[in-house]
Amino acid sequence: MDQLYREAILDHYKYPRHKGHLDEPDVSYHDHNPFCGDEITLELQIVDGIVTDAAFDGRGCAISQASASMMTEEIIGKPLEELRSWTKEDILDLLGIEIGPVRLKCALLPLKALKAGVWGVEDWPHDE
Amino acid sequence: MTSIETIRKDFPILQRVVNGHQLAYLDNAATSQKPLAVLQAMDDYYRNTNANVHRGVHTLSEEATAQYEGARGRIGRFINAGSSKEIIFTRNATEAINLVAYSWGLDNLGPGDEVLITEMEHHANIVPWQLICQRTGATLRYVPIDAQGSLRLDLLDELLTERTRLFAFVAMSNVLGAINPAAELVARAHAVGALALVDAAQSVPHMPVDVQALDCDFLVFSSHKMCGPTGVGVLYGRRAALEEMSPFMGGGDMIREVHMDGSRWNSLPWKFEAGTPAIAEVIGLGAAVDYLSNLGMGWVREQEHALVSYAVEKLTQVEGLRIIGPSGEQRSGVAAFTLADIHPHDIAAILDSEGIAIRAGHHCAQPIHDHFGIAATARASFYFYNTFEEVDRLAAALEKVQSVFSF
Numbered sequence: 001m002d003q004l005y006r007e008a009i010l011d012h013y014k015y016p017r018h019k020g021h022l023d024e025p026d027v028s029y030h031d032h033n034p035f036c037g038d039e040i041t042l043e044l045q046i047v048d049g050i051v052t053d054a055a056f057d058g059r060g061c062a063i064s065q066a067s068a069s070m071m072t073e074e075i076i077g078k079p080l081e082e083l084r085s086w087t088k089e090d091i092l093d094l095l096g097i098e099i100g101p102v103r104l105k106c107a108l109l110p111l112k113a114l115k116a117g118v119w120g121v122e123d124w125p126h127d128e
Numbered sequence: 129m130t131s132i133e134t135i136r137k138d139f140p141i142l143q144r145v146v147n148g149h150q151l152a153y154l155d156n157a158a159t160s161q162k163p164l165a166v167l168q169a170m171d172d173y174y175r176n177t178n179a180n181v182h183r184g185v186h187t188l189s190e191e192a193t194a195q196y197e198g199a200r201g202r203i204g205r206f207i208n209a210g211s212s213k214e215i216i217f218t219r220n221a222t223e224a225i226n227l228v229a230y231s232w233g234l235d236n237l238g239p240g241d242e243v244l245i246t247e248m249e250h251h252a253n254i255v256p257w258q259l260i261c262q263r264t265g266a267t268l269r270y271v272p273i274d275a276q277g278s279l280r281l282d283l284l285d286e287l288l289t290e291r292t293r294l295f296a297f298v299a300m301s302n303v304l305g306a307i308n309p310a311a312e313l314v315a316r317a318h319a320v321g322a323l324a325l326v327d328a329a330q331s332v333p334h335m336p337v338d339v340q341a342l343d344c345d346f347l348v349f350s351s352h353k354m355c356g357p358t359g360v361g362v363l364y365g366r367r368a369a370l371e372e373m374s375p376f377m378g379g380g381d382m383i384r385e386v387h388m389d390g391s392r393w394n395s396l397p398w399k400f401e402a403g404t405p406a407i408a409e410v411i412g413l414g415a416a417v418d419y420l421s422n423l424g425m426g427w428v429r430e431q432e433h434a435l436v437s438y439a440v441e442k443l444t445q446v447e448g449l450r451i452i453g454p455s456g457e458q459r460s461g462v463a464a465f466t467l468a469d470i471h472p473h474d475i476a477a478i479l480d481s482e483g484i485a486i487r488a489g490h491h492c493a494q495p496i497h498d499h500f501g502i503a504a505t506a507r508a509s510f511y512f513y514n515t516f517e518e519v520d521r522l523a524a525a526l527e528k529v530q531s532v533f534s535f
């Protein structure tokens with residue numbers, strides 16, 4: 001537990017960054033994980049191919065919500081070009097934990113919403 | 129009665145260490161652990177007897193057939209069936225319900241007919257009826273549950289009418305822990321001329337069940353929740369009802385004669401058992417019912433009642449913890465709960481790090497969760513081999529969850 005629920009994760013869960021909605025998002029995408037009942041809506045503001053603002057709203061387990069909070073914080077200021085190549089590893093690095101296959105779905109939900117919302121990629125992650 | 133310590137030695141897996149702690153297995157409503165007697169019966173079958181049943185005239189095949197059919201007889205007696213012809217082997221309780229839905233439902237349901245189920249059913253006793261009602265034009269109705277999670281029996285007169293062809297209900301809920309008055313519900317169904325199907329997936333493993341006393345037409349359960357292996361389930365069917373039904377699946381073993389222009393069915397129970405059955409698993413289930421009979425199902429129920437009463441008392445002391453479902457005598461060995469607004473998966477993950485196995489989610493019963501307006505619950509479910517000490521560990525770990533997540 002001390003590993004799965006390390007301080008940083010609990011902190012993002014309890015005090016989520018960028019939680020809420022943008023006034024005029026360029027991208028808004030809702031996704032959910034039927035296994036856990038995790039839900040998130042991800043919103044982005046994009047100027048010249050750069051994420052200038054991001055927000056999320058949702059509910060679910062600590063892992064999914066902390067992942068959303070950490071990811072929104074991280075992607076602001078980054079070019080979409082760079083985010084396009086993000087993988088599971090990028091999220092796990094942010095979270096800084098090892099995750100079993102079941103909870104991985106929770107952790108990856110925000111990135112899944114990003115990929116679907118921006119590039120219409122609906123079938124990520126493929127089974128690896 | 130043998131002590132719990134002696135009984136626990138029959139279950140090698142209970143000695144396992146998980147994440148540095150001795151396993152406390154509290155997910156018995158999902159599946160139970162298996163005693164050595166069951167593992168050995170299956171191992172012995174594969175080592176010494178393995179052959180296909182009902183076909184060969186060689187020694188092994190005759191022995192395999194005798195063991196397979198012998199297990200059927202013992203399993204039938206375990207629920208006091210009048211005849212072993214009334215015991216049909218399926219893959220699990222789910223398949224047993226589907227068998228009735230398709231074999232009986234497709235031939236007997238049509239527009240204007242109603243199937244009555246309840247709001248506290250497992251998806252296994254909802255979805256097959258949704259599918260069959262769609263196909264036949266029959267209407268599916270539900271007996272609602274009240275704020276405590278008990279069936280609204282006061283509405284039964286309205287819901288159970290001469291249009292009702294079948295009343296299918298759960299004897300013991302896998303989420304609420306509610307024990308329904310099954311015999312009374314069967315009698316109410318019969319009073320309006322409906323058949324009654326009892327989903328006994330939770331009751332057969334945990335309390336004495338007597339199909340003749342219940343007087344039900346169908347009753348289903350799964351081996352894996354009652355010390356037996358996965359891969360086998362049972363449909364008990366009243367002989368007269370089964371005789372009238374069409375076969376479910378076609379193939380070998382279920383026929384008497386096959387000709388290019390048609391076939392004749394085998395007699396009961398084989399009419400409903402197409403293809404090579406789960407022979408070793410049926411033999412394993414036979415060993416499981418011997419094991420349970422030896423303990424005594426009355427004792428099993430008492431033991432679990434003591435455990436769950438203690439658990440309810442301990443858990444309600446955890447701040448913010450809320451158990452759903454009725455209390456007291458009507459509660460089986462199941463306690464589903466929420467803890468403040470901590471997500472049940474987070475609860476289960478922290479408990480797992482302490483070696484405590486519980487389940488989190490909707491437990492294949494989403495309508496119950498909708499009823500209470502919650503997406504998921506955490507659920508501890510006990511079996512006779514659990515201990516009071518494990519309940520203490522559960523309560524202590526939940527205190528820890530509470531402190532990790534407190535703001």
Ligand SMILES: Cc1ncc(COP(=O)(O)O)c(C=O)c1O
Binds near residue numbers: 220253302329350
């Ligand atoms: C009340 C109830 N009915 C039906 C089932 C389905 O059992 P199986 O998955 O073995 O078919 C379960 C299992 O969780 C159950 O608890």
